[in-house]
Amino acid sequence: MPEPASSEHCAHVMLKVVPQVMQAIRAEVRRQRGQDLSVLQLRALAFLHGRPGAPLTALAEHVGLTLPSMSSQVSGLVARDLIDRAVSPEDRRYVTLRLTPKGRAVFQSAFRQAEQQLAQRLEALSPEARGAIVEAMMYLSSVFGPESALLSTTTETSSTHAP
Helix, strand or coil: CCCCCCHHHHHHHHHHHHHHHHHHHHHHHHHHHCCCCCHHHHHHHHHHHHCCCEEHHHHHHHHCCCHHHHHHHHHHHHHCCCEEEEECCCCCCCEEEEECHHHHHHHHHHHHHHHHHHHHHHCCCCHHHHHHHHHHHHHHHHHHCCCCHHHHHHHHHHHHCCC
16 A cells, blocks of 8 residues: 655646646547547537537636637537537527537547557556556545536546447
8 A cells, every 4th residue: 555645746746747647638639539629629529519509608717718719629529520509598698509410429439449459558557557557536526526528428438438
């Protein structure tokens, strides 16, 4: 059993390792997304997969774009029938966004393929090490807030699709 770590040491290790993991995840997602979908567009689909009916402002904030830039990206996704855009029934000043069935299928396909590639890389670890990673991810999730769109799809994808 590992020795207890200080919060400072834990933060130090996280700052070194998390970017490496995210780089690997991004690389796998990029490989699976196909040439017709940008990483930004895939991030938008992932966000909406976990938050159907989210307003344009929340999506723009999540991906780091201005409202006009995000609106332009969304228009392209609407034109490709990946996202539905509607005026919020509660407040007509807000636009809400949802994945279309086609958008959901595109996102889930890219996600599943990336998940399979990452699983192959993790196969090199022992079952105990993989269990420790899962446990660590659950701790991090409890500290850093609600599950992200991608993390929430892991449970859904894993439980609804056999390998």
